[in-house]
Amino acid sequence: MKTIVICSGGLDSVSLAHKVAAEHELIGLLSFDYGQRHRKELDFAAACAKRLGVPHQVIDISAIGAHLTGSALTDDVDVPDGHYAEETMKATVVPNRNAIMLAIAFGLAAAQKADAVAVAVHGGDHFIYPDCRPGFIDAFQAMQNHALDGYADVTLYAPYVTISKADIVTDGASHQTPFEATWSCYKGGARHCGRCGTCVERREAFHLAGVADPTDYEDPDFWVAATSAFAAEEVK
Template sequence: MTIDENTDSDTGTDDPVEPALEFAAEPTDGRAVVLLSGGMDSATAAYAARDRGYELCCLHTTYGQRTEDREHDCARKLASELTASDFLRIETDHLAEIGASSLTDDGMALEDADTERDEIPSSYVPFRNANLLSMAVSYAEATDCETVVIGAHSEDFSGYPDCRPQFFEAFERLVAVGTKPGTEITIDAPFVDWSKTEIAEYGIDLGVPYEHTWSCYRENEPACGTCDACAYRLQAFQRIGVRDPIAYERRPSYTDG
């Protein structure tokens, strides 16, 4: 769906979605590394992990993305709200140096949203999740954490190949081979089969403070409302009839009707 109107409304005409399913895993008292970007998906994954009983070690990475300062601020606030036992920020510029993504290359234009796009968008950062998960697994192995939690979901892997279920399954096999004997670290992508709408609804039930999250690819304040990340986020809130609490320059309707 492309942008077709400019409105302040956050309420769509779609029927409310069914409540998202609860996690299948039993509650735990283990430790988890959460890849906490500062976005709504990673925030919801962190709150879900805490809800299951995990002690949280939050890993935030900056790699030259346009909104890295705002994302870092949000991640720190979330870690504080979550009473995480640790917050580690890793700054690396190698993904920006490699380039080929409109998130890190100022010479590339960020397209306006098209939620029906079939091709891989320009915002794809080549093999980013493998880089981030490698750092997270190192962190987990060094701190005796049993799992790495990432908030990737089904609408991500429709555009980003390193968000597919097969990728996480393969990466978990790599972890088993590449860590020291006796190490057991799982890769937990709890929302991999969920839509962003289901994540938003689940997060509202969990009490995720979405005012402390940031999704916009373009701007630090206010969010543009017209990039892919803003579109999927606004669409999710519009579908559940909840106003997104962050500020937007524009709030188009991304629901049918």
């Protein structure tokens, strides 16, 4: 299955790239510049493509992203600290981001005669990101079947959509994913901050998976308090 992987340079998508390279035919990585706070993650995606020996395309949709206002990932809005599933993390939603990116990716896949587009959405994303849920994945596939009917047959490959980030760490480790060569932090500093939702989720995932975390965090222990606080709120 000739597959293009949408790769942000983060733990999930880099793990997916290594999975596809091992189990299918990886023909390229696709990244998007949507006007995110920092481009650091794109450098990690480029490094992944070089490591796996495939082309890396970066599509500039920053002009579109500039109109998707209100998100901490694109605007001058503070990135919230705490557990990934907290209500405060809705500040990191970029409206319709995955639908926009996937529509472009499917066009490229059809043009390049690819069989599949792979995306690393996972079960932990379901809390706050509606375009990461199984219902969205199924509906998007149905829509593309109509959009490309008679021209191309492209599958949306989302193997992580019902599993946890800890499961992704386990899977990534089985495919020798170099986790130290991935970037998750929303703040884009010299080191992972250890406090934003995606840092907390990353740190917790390694712990739950029982895999050594090679990440350099500014605050490596914050995740414990954040996870405990979220669990306490869930009990109420």
